[in-house]
Amino acid sequence: MSGQTKRFVIIGGGPGGTTCATYAARLGAEVVLIEKDIVGGAAHLLDCIPSKAMIATGGAMSMMKRAAEMGLAKVQVELDFEALRRRIQGIETHLEDSVSSLLESQGVRLVEGVGRLTGTNSVAVDCADGSTLDLEADIIVLSTGSRPRIPEWAPIDGIRVLTTRHSYPPPELPEHLIVIGSGVTGVEFVHMFSSFGSEVTLVVSRNQVLPGKDPEVAKVLEQSFLDRGVRLVMGARAQSIETSDSQVTVRCDDGRVLTGTHVLLAIGSMPNSENLGLDEVGVESERGYVKVDHNLKSSVPNIYVAGDLSGKLPLSSVASTQGRKIAEHGMGLHAGPHRHLDYDKAASAIFTDPEIAEVGLAEVDAFAEGRKVRVTKVPFSMSAKALINNDIRGFAKIVSDPATGVVLGGSIVGRHAAELIAVIALAVTAGLTVTDLVESLFVHPALTEILGEAAE
Numbered sequence: 001m002s003g004q005t006k007r008f009v010i011i012g013g014g015p016g017g018t019t020c021a022t023y024a025a026r027l028g029a030e031v032v033l034i035e036k037d038i039v040g041g042a043a044h045l046l047d048c049i050p051s052k053a054m055i056a057t058g059g060a061m062s063m064m065k066r067a068a069e070m071g072l073a074k075v076q077v078e079l080d081f082e083a084l085r086r087r088i089q090g091i092e093t094h095l096e097d098s099v100s101s102l103l104e105s106q107g108v109r110l111v112e113g114v115g116r117l118t119g120t121n122s123v124a125v126d127c128a129d130g131s132t133l134d135l136e137a138d139i140i141v142l143s144t145g146s147r148p149r150i151p152e153w154a155p156i157d158g159i160r161v162l163t164t165r166h167s168y169p170p171p172e173l174p175e176h177l178i179v180i181g182s183g184v185t186g187v188e189f190v191h192m193f194s195s196f197g198s199e200v201t202l203v204v205s206r207n208q209v210l211p212g213k214d215p216e217v218a219k220v221l222e223q224s225f226l227d228r229g230v231r232l233v234m235g236a237r238a239q240s241i242e243t244s245d246s247q248v249t250v251r252c253d254d255g256r257v258l259t260g261t262h263v264l265l266a267i268g269s270m271p272n273s274e275n276l277g278l279d280e281v282g283v284e285s286e287r288g289y290v291k292v293d294h295n296l297k298s299s300v301p302n303i304y305v306a307g308d309l310s311g312k313l314p315l316s317s318v319a320s321t322q323g324r325k326i327a328e329h330g331m332g333l334h335a336g337p338h339r340h341l342d343y344d345k346a347a348s349a350i351f352t353d354p355e356i357a358e359v360g361l362a363e364v365d366a367f368a369e370g371r372k373v374r375v376t377k378v379p380f381s382m383s384a385k386a387l388i389n390n391d392i393r394g395f396a397k398i399v400s401d402p403a404t405g406v407v408l409g410g411s412i413v414g415r416h417a418a419e420l421i422a423v424i425a426l427a428v429t430a431g432l433t434v435t436d437l438v439e440s441l442f443v444h445p446a447l448t449e450i451l452g453e454a455a456e
């Protein structure tokens with residue numbers, strides 16, 4: 001160690017790596033961050049942000065198409081693909097610049113290149129300029145993220161057969177897009193492209209979209225897709241994709257054959273861990289994800305893992321919180337009792353129309369575990385603000401302990417669900433009761449009022 005200054009070397013500059021770098025530097029560490037591509041990581045540049053920006057454009061289009069329902073004269077609206085491309089690039093550049101200046105302002109040294117472990121305290125970097133750099137570290141943080149899973153039967157070409165990462169936006173607007181995979185990512189892309197006006201077919205391997213989620217929530221989304229003309233192909237697994245000049249053909253395991261102009265695969269992700277030197281240094285992993293303890297330490301005590309590579313909840317919000325926790329732990333702040341990251345209390349959202357958000361214990365899981373809970377639910381049709389917004393779809397549901405009234409979880413389907421869930425998330429984390437929610441004086445008219453009513 002150089003004097004008392006701890007040296008952090010972080011491989012991967014997504015939300016996990018950059019948050020860890022910023023906090024560790026603030027706490028007095030000497031920090032080197034290695035990034036092979038773009039600072040900000042997949043979250044800012046390839047996954048969360050561009051997908052949400054495209055969804056916001058689609059949402060604006062849908063609202064304008066329904067202008068007459070708000071008492072406005074009919075509005076003509078048309079997608080400008082080049083303007084959309086510039087908008088996405090503008091957001092990416094803005095975010096990359098702001099993350100880079102934040103790191104710079106904290107004194108973090110940025111190294112452009114590919115990092116790998118060479119020992120328990122050393123990292124080598126194949127730098128972008130062709131040189132090699134050897135770094136010594138007291139603490140090493142692996143935060144190399146994940147990438148879309150591509151099965152061997154999918155001939156991805158980035159033109160007709162796409163992953164999410166070819167879609168911001170794709171080379172052309174698909175006339176008829178077949179989306180394979182009906183998890184969170186799949187349904188968001190169905191929503192995105194159907195709001196742009198593409199015909200969309202969704203291949204659903206089970207008997208509901210969003211497998212594993214509350215069936216009541218999934219039903220609202222399925223209905224909204226059907227209302228918009230999305231074709232749902234239920235209980236089918238795609239097995240092969242063939243392309244011709246103008247068409248794609250998807251064959252399913254039950255014999256069904258689907259044709260369209262483009263295919264998008266959204267069937268999960270895999271960790272970026274192949275060339276990290278894990279085995280050589282004795283870092284234990286399982287299916288490529290590094291095994292970690294509750295402090296995010298790997299089997300090698302000074303090597304930590306943040307983000308998707310930890311195999312925990314693959315969310316940007318989780319990655320950055322893990323990054324902060326690692327910085328604090330690595331700098332010795334967690335010597336006494338402290339609050340560990342509780343993944344069961346992480347709020348998450350699905351940016352469809354209507355939006356879906358949830359936190360804590362789900363009704364469906366409480367039921368499966370045979371746990372006694374109180375479930376209260378109020379539809380948005382009861383909300384004055386929902387009427388004002390001309391959107392009364394969905395509901396808010398609160399799960400609480402019948403004995404103590406403590407809020408255990410909740411789900412919201414409806415406009416602004418991703419924002420509204422914050423109230424329930426805070427209640428779950430702080431151990432608040434339904435009475436605390438009922439007695440909160442919310443703004444009127446506002447969608448939040450429904451949460452007080454749902455708690456009653």
Ligand SMILES: Cc1cc2nc3c(=O)[nH]c(=O)nc-3n(C[C@H](O)[C@H](O)[C@H](O)COP(=O)(O)OP(=O)(O)OC[C@H]3O[C@@H](n4cnc5c(N)ncnc54)[C@H](O)[C@@H]3O)c2cc1C
Pocket residue numbers: 011012013014015016017034035036037038039040041042043044046047048049051052113114115116143144145146164185272276306307308309313314315316317318319
């Ligand atoms: C389509 C899609 C939408 C999503 N939307 C949301 C959302 O709305 N909200 C949310 O919370 N989460 C969302 N996620 C999940 C979120 O993107 C990830 O959980 C998050 O990016 C994980 O952050 P990370 O720091 O682990 O890695 P990443 O963001 O993947 O960053 C890892 C970085 O490491 C770099 N790297 C890899 N290997 C090396 C190496 N050897 N040397 C140097 N650099 C390296 C990569 O270039 C990359 O920049 C979405 C995911 C997808 C696929």
